[in-house]
Amino acid sequence: MKRPLSLGVRLGLWCALIAAVASAVLGAYLYRSFEQQLRQRDDVQLLGKLRQLRQLLGHSGTQAMLRSQTEYLRDTMSGESNALIEIHAAPADGGGLLLAINPVGLALPQLPPVAVQREATVADIRHWSSPAGAPAAAVNAWARLGDATVEIRLARLYPEREALLAGYRRHIVAASLGAGGLAAVLVLWLIWRGMAPLRRLQAQTAVIGPQSLALRLDASDTPAELHALVHGLNAMLARLESGYARLNQFAADLAHELRTPLATLTGQSQVMLSRPRTEAEHARLLESQLLELERLNRMVDSLLFLARGEHQAQNEPLRCQHLSGTEELARQADYFTDLAEERGVRIVCHGDAPVWAEPQLLRRALANLLSNAVRHARPGSVVELRAAAGANAAGAVLEVVNEGEPVPPESLPRLFDRFYRADPARSGEGNGLGLSIVRAIMVRHGGEAEVWQTAGRIGFRLTLPGPVPAAAGTAPAGSVT
Incomplete structure (x- = not known):
């Protein structure tokens, strides 16, 4: 598989291309400006030669004298082998060739001559290329020769201009390539320097593992643009550390919870097999083991519920309904009446409020809270059970309050942790997952589960949000119609 180019190399190549293109565009602009200046200079010189030639012809007198002064005109007017002159008689005088200074034998273009009374301008000059490829310029004009009128055809070749411009083009190409290469080197160096904080972060992250989750990335020498990233990574590491610690604690608690019933089952089986037993003894053993197995089943069911709840919270919406707070509390009170009477406890319900929740989950949360309250309530x-409207009349607040032994203040925040018990001596009651299930149900509903304690009373408060407003013509998300 082809390995993609690094970000630094990509940026270097793009910057090199941009620098080369910018240099080429600038060079092309300067080249065109230089070429136009050279042409303008040559055109002015060509017009100056035409003006000078008109003046000389005006003082020459006759055509005979013009023929006798051919060498003089050649030396005075041409001066260079690239200046070409032809003088023709007017058509009225036969239009014959009076003078030709054209050593290269180039056919001069026949242009509309400029009138005698008018000075020639740049607009009267025609530019073209000779058969050899050299730039050329020509202008035709009428002039006075004594009493006669003659046509001057003046042209000039500029091979040196083409050579000069060709060298200039080579310099532009070389400068563009050099600028691109220099830009690539400088950009790569700057990127390498600029990415030094990333390399340091990479080195710091390389040493972080399961046993070193307490380490954090150092943002002191990173650019401002990376501060948010570093803080986000540190927050992620904090969450991972907390989750890893909870996972380890959960594994330890689970092993502890499983060890007790498994040890009980193993010990009872060993005792039973140590010698022959009566049928009644076998029945008592099986009954005791059945209780331990039921306890294990409840624990497994609770763990599966918590695991499914975390998965469903991300993938499946709740099917919430409008419920009556009074009816839901009364339903739980009726269900736990017998258990309450056995423990000498009375259950009363207060208040009412509309509740927006998934019925089965809400009932399980209330059942867990009420079961816990009845077990730990003081006899008599x-x-x-209370129900009230939430803040700003949105949502609902349900509470389960009982009197009992006070819970140490340091234990209150941990009551919703899995397998946590404020009183380890009462580990035989329940599996330590009931309150964890309550909190998981509230999280799925977008609500909160809280605990408070005052003057020998402890209460668990469930705060449920109201339904999310939906667009007109649509049902609320997760509703059952």
């Missing part, structure tokens, strides 16, 4: 006390 009252367990209160």
Whole structure:
């Protein structure tokens, strides 16, 4: 598989191309300006020769004298082998060739002659290329020769101009390529220097692993543009460290929770097999083992519920409904009436509020809270179930409050952790996952699960948001119609 070019090489190549193109465009502009200046200079010189030739002819007198002064005109007017002169008689006088200074034998163009009374201008000059490829310019004009009128055909070749411009073009190409190469080298060097903070970050991240999640990236010497990235990575590392720590703690707690029933089952089986037992003893053993197996099943079911809840929270929307807070609390109170009577506890319900929730999940959360409250309530006390409208009349707040042994303040924030028990001596009651399930259900609903304690009373508060407003003509997301 072909390896893609690095970002630095790509930027270097693009900058080299931009520099080369910019140099070429600038060189082309300067080349055109230089070429126009050379042509303008040569045109002015050509018009000056025409003016001088008209003056000389005006003082020459006759055509005979013109023929006798051919060498004089050649030396005075041409001066260079690239200046070409032809003088023709007027058509009225026969139009014959009176003078020809044209050593290269180039056919001069027949242009409309400029009148005697008018000075020739640049607009009267015609430019073309000779058969040899040299630039050329020509102008025709009438002039006075004594009493007669003659036509002057004046031209000039500029081979040196083409050679000069060819050298200039070579310099432009060389400068463009050199500028592109120099830009590529400078950009690559600057990019290498500019990416030094990234290389340092790479070196720092290379040493971070499962055993060193406490390390953080140093943003002190990074550019301002990378500060947000570094802070985001550090926040991600903090979340990973916290999640890894919770995972390790969960694994340890799970092993501890499983070890007790498994040790009980193993010990009971070993004792039973140590000697022959009666049928009644086998029945008692099987009954005891069945209780431990049921406890394991409840634990596995709770763990599966939590795992599915985390997955569904990302992939499946809730099917929420409008529920009555009073009816839901009364349903749970009726279900736990017998357990409450066994423990000498009374359950009462207060208030009402419309609740927007998935029925089965809400009932499971309330059942977990009420079961926990009845188990830990002081005999003869009252367990209160409350329902009230949320802030700004949006959503609902449900509370389960009981009287019982106070919970250490440092344990309150951890009550919703998996397998956590404020009183380790009561580890045989429940599996330590009920409150974790309550919090997971509230998170799925976008709400909160909180605990508070005051004057021997402890309460669990569930805050549920209201339905999300939908566009006209559509049902709220996750609703059941």
